[in-house]
Amino acid sequence: MMKLQISNERDRKEAQNRERRRQCELERRNRIFNARNRKIGVDVPFLERQVAEKRAERDEQTRKDLAFAAQMIKDSNLAVVLEAREKEERRRIGEEIDSFRQRFQRFEDRREYDLNDPEVLKKQLPPRAGDGAPVGMSSAQKFEGEDLDYEERKKIMAAQKNSWLEQQVQERKAAQEERKKAEAAYMMAIKARDARASELDKMERECRYRLGQANLRYNEALAAEKTQLDQIMKEQEEADNTAEMYNNLTSDMLTENPDVAKSSLGKNRAIGFMYKGMNQEEQKKFYAAQKDQMAAAKAKREAEEKMEAEWQALAKSIQREVARQDIADQRKRREIARQLMEENQLLALQQKEREKYFKEVVYNNTPTDLYYSQFNTTTR
Template identity: 90%
Template sequence: MMKMQIANEADRKESQNRERRRQCELERRSRIFNARNRKIGVDVPFLERQIGEKRAERDEQNRRDLAFATQMIKDSNLAVVLEAREKEERRRIGLEIDAYRQSYQRPEDRREFDLNDPDVLKKQLPPRATDGPPVGMSSAQKFEGEDLEFEERRKVMAAQKNSWLEQQVQERMAAEDERKKAEAAYMMAIKARDARASELDKLERECRYRLGQANLRYNEALATEKKQMDQVFKEQEEADNTAEMYNNLTSDMLTENPDVAKSALGKNRAIGFMYKGMNQEELKKFYAAQKEQMIASKAKREAADKMEAEWQALAKSIQREVARQDIADQRKRREIARQLMEENQLLALQQKEKEKYYRDVVNNNTPTDEYYAQFNTTTR
């Protein structure tokens, strides 16, 4: 019969201690044999110098970022100011346009306002308001073919026809009076011409009588008769010339009498073939109105030119400011690129010096396999 050995308390404690020491050895071995956690041969001054360079590089980057942010704030403020000016100018122009529309382009002044009037139904009367007794809303208000305003329209048409007839009668009477006056003037001219012809005929008969008397006394007064005949012809020619000049000078054609051009149809109307032009007062009014129109057109043109010039000046100033900012940004970018290139060259030189230092100073003693064989044999 086999005898089983039973572990006592001391054995259990010893077993626990051994297990604990074994676990500690495994943990220690994992820490010591891990190359990432093991630090051998660290160059502290080089690390401090590298930390200082990183810190300086970070400070320089912060300074550049601050400079860029400051410049961006300035550019943003300038853009905000220019945008505010443009908005203010557009707002002012909009206010002027609205004021002009409210003063001169009101909706109720339009020709088609009756088509767009929102109160047109309120202003309309019922279709059967004046055609007998009123009917209910559910009743038929108007039938196809009805003419509810026939009587009123017939009265208006009759009154309009009567007014047209009276106007035609007045025009005919005025034309007839004008014709009678013209005929009377023509008859007076004919009578004056006949009277003048009778007078000339009378003078001619008298001259002939005198000539006959002179012929009878030819032998006695030939020289006197000839002198008298010359005197009579001269007087007759002078009288004819004087009468002709007087008639021409006193005619309506040379005197340009504006009264003959007045029409009986109205004070502002004139007879075309007798119209001689405007008088001095009418010419003054015409020239004054023309001058006012020229002044208004010139002012309007100057205002438009001024507004266009202001817009052009504002656009040019904005373009100049944008071009200046672009040039400044390009200059800054070139300067930053140059600085980055110099820093990169300096870093490349430092990297080369660092590699040379590692190659010539740090890594000049290459260990052999025998050197590595003495390590990692135990944790103690």
């Protein structure tokens, strides 16, 4: 059964876009290749639109380049850290291998040590000592038969050789298995360390973010509380001043009337806010109250100074932390500058090689008429 391809909305839009671009190309070709229009002037709005498009494309490319450079710097720093960890791990494994060899693979414990023993002559038996027949003092050694146990010794040597070969094969297999296990364990340790480093980095960024948010909220709360307290104090002071002015203006004290200070409770009683003179007892009470007020003001001032000192200590600690972070950032920037200098040197060398190639190979080709005939065929 034949299956027909049904065009959808996307296909229709693509066809419309192609037709629109084709019409624009035809109009542009008629406008550019028309000698009359070309002599009169150029399409300024179209050129301005082209300039705007080029500028937007250049800005977008600059943004992409900056993002790529930042990511490349971050990857380079991570690669340096991982390389240092790998070097440290390899150094530790090498030390463990050397320690194992010194403890369990000594020279005198080798199977072929008897061939390289410097004291082998001291350990050898006299000639013909194991042949069974005694040798006299003036004998030139025993010549009859010469090695009567040759066949038996040959079989023993062949069996021993086969056992050695089998043992070497087993040892090699065991060593290969151990090496594979060690490599697998090493890779698992590297992956675990990388995962732990990523997790620690993520936790550190989250803690910094939460600490910054907490400090911001705390500072905002303090500022709001201080603003509210100042507003309340200002309103209270204004109300007190207004009440005081009103009471002074409406009181009998300004009238200089001595009778207003008399109290209805007795002749020895006086109204305090209208009384114009004090005896010694009243002065003592007044001075005592004044001292109490001075002590309260001093305590309040000391509390404010203590709070100010705590704020200063906190500000100094923050400044020290900022200075330490600035030093770390400067070190990172110096490292990045050094890497950029090395990359620029490499790019300069590549540029010289490319210029040499263009000068010696590409620019030596003489263009022909066929090369020039391909230009000025389209509007682009």
